Amino acid sequence: MREINRWRRTAAMVSVVALALTACGNGDNGDVGDTDTVDDTDADDDGDGEAAGEVATDLGVTEEPCPDATNEDNGCIYLGILSDLTQGPFAPLGVEIVEGQRAFWQRVNDNGGIAGHDVDVDTYTRDNLYDTQEQSTQYRQIEPNILALAQTLGTPPTEAILPDMDADDMVGVPASWWSGWHFPDTDDGLILESGYSYCIEAQIGLDWVNNESEITTLQAVGYPGDYGGDFAVGAEAWAEANGVEFVGFVETAPNAVVGSQDAAVGQVLSAGADVVAIATGPAEVAEIVGGAAAQGFEGQFMGSVPTWNPALLDSPAGPALEAQYVHVGPWEDFSGESEAHEAMREALDGDLPTNDGYTFGWIWSYPLLAALEAAADNGDLTRAGLRSVTENLVVDYEGALPETTMSDNPDETAIRTAVISRPDADAPLNLSSVETGVTGETADAYDYTQRCSG
Amino acid sequence: MEILIATIVRGVGIGSTYALIAVGFVIIYRATDVVNFAQPALVILGAYFNALFVFNYGLPFPLAVVGSMAAMALIGALTERVALRPMVGQPPFSAAMVTVGLFFALYVLAARLIGSNVITMGDPWGLSRVEFLGTTVGQVDIAKTIISLTAIAVVGVFLQRSKLGLAMRATALDQEVALAQGVNVGRMFGVSWAMSGALAALAGVMIGTAGGGMVALDAFVALKALPVIILGGLDSIKGSVVAGIFIGVAEALTRTYQPGNADFLGANFDVVVPYLIMVIALMVRPYGLYGTKEVQRV
Numbered sequence: 001m002r003e004i005n006r007w008r009r010t011a012a013m014v015s016v017v018a019l020a021l022t023a024c025g026n027g028d029n030g031d032v033g034d035t036d037t038v039d040d041t042d043a044d045d046d047g048d049g050e051a052a053g054e055v056a057t058d059l060g061v062t063e064e065p066c067p068d069a070t071n072e073d074n075g076c077i078y079l080g081i082l083s084d085l086t087q088g089p090f091a092p093l094g095v096e097i098v099e100g101q102r103a104f105w106q107r108v109n110d111n112g113g114i115a116g117h118d119v120d121v122d123t124y125t126r127d128n129l130y131d132t133q134e135q136s137t138q139y140r141q142i143e144p145n146i147l148a149l150a151q152t153l154g155t156p157p158t159e160a161i162l163p164d165m166d167a168d169d170m171v172g173v174p175a176s177w178w179s180g181w182h183f184p185d186t187d188d189g190l191i192l193e194s195g196y197s198y199c200i201e202a203q204i205g206l207d208w209v210n211n212e213s214e215i216t217t218l219q220a221v222g223y224p225g226d227y228g229g230d231f232a233v234g235a236e237a238w239a240e241a242n243g244v245e246f247v248g249f250v251e252t253a254p255n256a257v258v259g260s261q262d263a264a265v266g267q268v269l270s271a272g273a274d275v276v277a278i279a280t281g282p283a284e285v286a287e288i289v290g291g292a293a294a295q296g297f298e299g300q301f302m303g304s305v306p307t308w309n310p311a312l313l314d315s316p317a318g319p320a321l322e323a324q325y326v327h328v329g330p331w332e333d334f335s336g337e338s339e340a341h342e343a344m345r346e347a348l349d350g351d352l353p354t355n356d357g358y359t360f361g362w363i364w365s366y367p368l369l370a371a372l373e374a375a376a377d378n379g380d381l382t383r384a385g386l387r388s389v390t391e392n393l394v395v396d397y398e399g400a401l402p403e404t405t406m407s408d409n410p411d412e413t414a415i416r417t418a419v420i421s422r423p424d425a426d427a428p429l430n431l432s433s434v435e436t437g438v439t440g441e442t443a444d445a446y447d448y449t450q451r452c453s454g
Numbered sequence: 455m456e457i458l459i460a461t462i463v464r465g466v467g468i469g470s471t472y473a474l475i476a477v478g479f480v481i482i483y484r485a486t487d488v489v490n491f492a493q494p495a496l497v498i499l500g501a502y503f504n505a506l507f508v509f510n511y512g513l514p515f516p517l518a519v520v521g522s523m524a525a526m527a528l529i530g531a532l533t534e535r536v537a538l539r540p541m542v543g544q545p546p547f548s549a550a551m552v553t554v555g556l557f558f559a560l561y562v563l564a565a566r567l568i569g570s571n572v573i574t575m576g577d578p579w580g581l582s583r584v585e586f587l588g589t590t591v592g593q594v595d596i597a598k599t600i601i602s603l604t605a606i607a608v609v610g611v612f613l614q615r616s617k618l619g620l621a622m623r624a625t626a627l628d629q630e631v632a633l634a635q636g637v638n639v640g641r642m643f644g645v646s647w648a649m650s651g652a653l654a655a656l657a658g659v660m661i662g663t664a665g666g667g668m669v670a671l672d673a674f675v676a677l678k679a680l681p682v683i684i685l686g687g688l689d690s691i692k693g694s695v696v697a698g699i700f701i702g703v704a705e706a707l708t709r710t711y712q713p714g715n716a717d718f719l720g721a722n723f724d725v726v727v728p729y730l731i732m733v734i735a736l737m738v739r740p741y742g743l744y745g746t747k748e749v750q751r752v
Contacts, residue, residue, distance in 0.1 A: 086562055089671055092570040224721065250713075251721035256671040258725050259678065260664060262464055263709035270714075283572045286666030294581035294665075295590070311571040314509075315667040316580030354570035 055115050058382040060147030066120040070109035075117040077372065077381070079105070079150035080142045081125040082157065083175065088130030089254050089281060093306060093357040094153050097175050098125060100361025101150055103347040108369060115376035121150045128153060132160035143168055148386060150368060151175050151361070155226040155454070158191070165190050169383035171390060173368050175360065177201065177305065177330065178226040180451040182410035189390055189408070192367035195330030195401060196415050198227060198304055199452035200443050202234030202277050204418040205302045205328035207440025209275055210242065213300070219271050221250040221264050221288060222279035222304075226454045228252075231279035231304050233452040241442045247271045252288075254281055265291040268299075275300045282309035289325055290317025301325045309355055310430040313423055327421045331400045332436055334359045335428045336419075338399030340366075352428055363400045370395045411448045416440075456589035461710040462703055463586060467595030469702020470602035474657040475679035476686065476694035477606050478650035484626035484689050485646035488549040492533070493654055494676035495560035500526045500655025501575065501662040501672075502567050508576035515576050519659055523652040530651025531644045533560075538647070539640060565670035574667035581665050598660045603695070605656055609649065610691055622646065626689075681732035687745020696743060701728045 057075075066076035081101065084094035098121075105119045113119065124146050126138040135157035143164070149172035152158045158174055165172060166188045179197035180186035196204065202220075209215060220235040222228020232249040239246035248271065252264040261284050268276055269292055276292075278285055278301050285307040301324055308327050312318065332341060333356050344362045353359070374389040375381050393406040407413040417437050424432035475493060482490040503525045507518035537556055541549040579593040586596070613619035624632040625642040633639050654676075661675055662668045682701055686693025708724040716723070741747045 086565050087671070089669075091565060091671075092572075092669065095570055253722050253725070254671065255664065255666075255668070256674040258722050259468065259675050259705070261666075262706065263713060263722070263724060266710055267713055281669070283664070283666035283669055283672075286572070287664050288666075290581045290665035294583055294592070309570075309572050311573070311667065315572065315574045315665065316577075317665045320581070357570070 054379060055376055056380045056382055056385065060145060060383070061117060061381055066118045067123060069118050070106070071113055071118050074113045077114060077117045077119045078124055078146045079119060079121045079148055079368070080139075080146035081121055081151045082128040082135055082138055082142075082149065082161075083125070083151055083153040084130040085125075085127040086129070088128070088154075089256070090130055090153065090306070092282075092309065092355060093360070094130075094175070096353050096355050096357030097151060097153065097361035097364070099353065100344065100358035100363075101365050102361075103344065103358075104362045104365040104369075105150070107343060107347060114369075114372050115381065117381070119372075128157050130154050130157060132157050135160050136164070139164060143170065146170075147381065147383060148172060148368060148371075150365065155180070159454075162188065162190070169387045171368070171371060171383075171386050173364050175364065176227070177230075178451075178454065179230050179448075180226065180454050182414050182448070183451050184408045186451055186454075190387065192371060192390060192393075192406065194364050194367060194395075194397070194404075194415075196418060197234075197452065198230040198279065199234035199237075200414065200416055200446065200448065201304060201328050201330070201418060202231045202279075202302075203238045203443035203446055204416065204438055204440040205326070205420065206235060206238045206242075206275070206277065207442050208328075208418075208420050208435070208438050209300060209302055209326065213274075215242075215244050215274050217245045217247055217271070217273040218275050218277065219247045219250065219268065219273035220277045220279075221252060221268065222277075223253060223281075224251045227304070227306070228279040230451075230453040231277060235277040237446060237452075238442050241445070247273050252280060252284065255284055255287070261287040261291065264288050265295070268292045269295055269297055272297070273299055275302060277302050277304075278307060279304040280307060282307055282312055283315075285325075286312045286315050286317035286321060290315070290320045293317075293320035293324055297324075299324070303327050305329050305360075308421075308423075308431055313425055313430045318423075322423045322425075325423060326434070327423075327431060329356075329419045329421060330415070330417075331359070331363055331397075332419050332433055333421065333427075333429055333431055336400065336433070336436075338397075340398035340400035343398065356429055356431075363397060366397045366400075367393065367395045367404075367406065414448055416443050416446075457710060459587050459589050460591050461706045463591040463595050463599075465703030465706030466699055467592070467598040467702070468706065469699035470599045470695075471657050471660040471698075472678050472682045472702055473606060473695045473698025474602045474653055474660065475676050476682040476698055477609060477691050478653040478657070479679055479683050480689060480691055480694055481609070481646050481653075482650050483683075485622060486538070486549070486643055487546045488538070488553065489683075489688070490647075490650065491550060491553045492556040492560055493650070493679065494673040495557045495564060496526055496530060496651050496654035497658040497661065497676040498564045498568075498668075498670055498673035499529065499560060499658070500651070501658030501668060502564055502573060503655065504575055504659045504662065505573040509574075515578060518576065519656065522655045522659065526651035526655035527648040528651075530647040530649075530654075533651075534644050534647035539643065542640070542643075561670070561673055564673065568670045572667040572669055573662065575659050575662040577659075577663045579663060594663045598663070601656070602660060605653065606691065606695055609653070613691075618645065678728050681728040681735075683742075684732045685735040685742055687742030689746050690742065690744035693742050693744030701731055704728070704731060 060078045084090040109118045124142040128135040139161045153175035155178040179199040181191045181193035220232035250267045375386045503522035507513040582593045583590040621637045682697045686697030
């Protein structure tokens with residue numbers, strides 16, 4: 001007998017959860033490794049110039065070498081990675097960010113490691129599906145075995161584990177640019193961010209666009225929350241500071257949720273602003289820019305860091321993007337000229353990454369390297385020892401960013417420089433820098449004493 | 455008025471795509487009594503194959519579409535043979551759970567195949583627009599409507615007029631009687647999955663014609679077909695078409711007119727509309743507009 005009613009009920013149940021299903025799934029459940037609790041002292045004797053004498057260690061640091069160790073005589077520092085690797089909205093970026101970090105730490109190992117220890121970022125890499133529940137589950141599983149988090153992707157997933165990180169003295173590197181990471185009252189001093197925030201990014205970018213062509217009306221489009229929302233707050237603050245009419249923030253969502261960007265396109269067309277500051281995913285940006293341009297919109301779009309993907313130039317929106325879109329980034333893309341960029345290109349031996357997530361992963365890793373080296377210099381590679389060095393930590397980015405001090409006063413120390421780029425089919429990742437080291441009057445003057453959103 | 459016309463054309467375009475996906479659900483349901491929750495993964499895999507054929511093998515777009523439909527028909531039939539055929543005789547709910555597992559397996563496969571990039575379909579319409587009833591509309595919306603409804607019409611004619619279609623309908627009505635009449639019921643199951651896979655591929659291509667291309671996550675758009683099959687009737691192809699277009703237009707109208715007129719409903723309220731319609735349909739007409747009313751012996 002047919003079971004139509006039962007199916008209707010089942011289909012209805014599935015439909016109801018469909019709205020939230022973009023982050024749902026049976027993730028890659030990692031094994032719970034051995035609890036490598038080492039409470040002893042290690043003496044570095046590898047002769048690589050990284051010696052730090054006796055170093056106290058506890059969780060996540062072993063005397064035994066890493067699996068597939070570069071330096072067989074070294075101990076091992078295990079770092080965890082919680083990233084969006086398969087099903088989440090930022091998986092295309094997440095995979096490349098991890099690759100960039102793997103290459104970064106391999107270079108550290110090739111140079112002898114840190115205080116007689118190689119660094120392992122492979123063993124405890126887990127897929128967080130960009131889902132807060134999954135993030136918490138995976139964190140709990142890898143936490144006993146790691147010294148720090150080499151990556152925690154996404155602001156909401158990272159916020160979900162912050163209380164646990166605080167209790168565990170777990171320092172982490174964020175794969176996001178939320179303004180909250182600049183403020184100790186938000187991140188308890190645990191998050192080692194790099195570069196500007198979305199909020200400052202919008203202001204630097206608008207200062208630059210305004211210098212090119214005066215803005216009279218401004219609109220923001222993006223995902224609500226700590227990405228698009230943070231960016232929109234910056235855009236609105238810029239408009240207010242410059243006496244420019246701000247015609248509103250159009251909240252949209254990934255295509256997987258809303259199906260298409262028709263609504264955003266309609267609102268861009270009806271507002272008719274000179275400039276649209278946009279912070280969505282790459283495919284959504286292309287749809288909005290292309291759709292608006294095809295219907296006669298002639299304004300400029302200024303996109304946040306994650307809005308670009310090299311494949312967009314092959315989409316129908318490619319010509320519109322070339323004509324009407326500028327990209328704001330915290331540092332030069334993969335083809336940049338700093339020592340850091342040269343090193344990452346050398347690591348890939350002439351190959352190109354699929355997207356600039358690789359560059360993000362590499363550059364985001366410098367603060368944790370600085371913290372590990374500082375902790376080792378103090379003779380204390382315990383979690384508490386690592387946490388203690390993060391305040392006023394000075395980070396050298398090998399030229400990719402200005403030398404930075406992690407302080408509790410971001411109004412004075414936060415980086416407020418950006419790189420402006422445009423789509424370019426002849427560039428390695430279809431994006432070429434127009435101007436580097438860009439600063440802006442409004443961004444510089446912005447009273448950055450609290451987070452912009454969240 | 456111009457905005458209204460353009461909105462309706464957009465709604466019919468996306469609604470036709472919903473209908474295409476929903477017909478895939480209905481064909482499998484009619485043949486096997488199972489709702490195939492793996493359909494969204496078949497959709498994204500179909501889009502992937504189309505992009506592969508266009509950009510890696512240099513096939514013209516029409517040939518790539520046919521190729522991707524053929525590939526997904528094959529994958530659909532193989533999936534049925536390997537994963538679903540052993541479930542014959544088991545409760546349909548168990549088979550449906552197998553399709554949920556299949557969804558995740560095929561989705562992760564698609565995500566890995568697509569990798570870090572946005573894929574595009576290489577379609578000829580792009581962002582071009584055309585005059586229609588005094589306004590301009592996207593060529594792609596017209597194309598979606600014509601292609602989707604033509605494909606559904608072909609399926610309808612096939613089921614009504616061909617010998618194989620007759621056998622499939624007989625299987626849908628009563629498997630045991632069909633078996634007694636010499637119909638190879640197992641083969642009908644395979645054909646159903648193959649047809650559903652081909653339609654899913656076509657739907658994937660239609661979704662992928664968006665101006666910005668698509669990413670693996672866009673597979674979840676296919677879940678909009680669930681409200682469509684509830685509204686149209688789980689076993690009705692005609693219902694899928696009517697409900698698909700109705701929901702597509704309702705969604706498009708909400709997208710256009712809710713911002714600015716009913717802001718208190720919040721951003722992206724159009725996302726909720728298909729599911730609101732589904733809930734109302736379940737309360738008022740639980741077997742859908744054209745679905746078979748269940749008869750229970752009391």
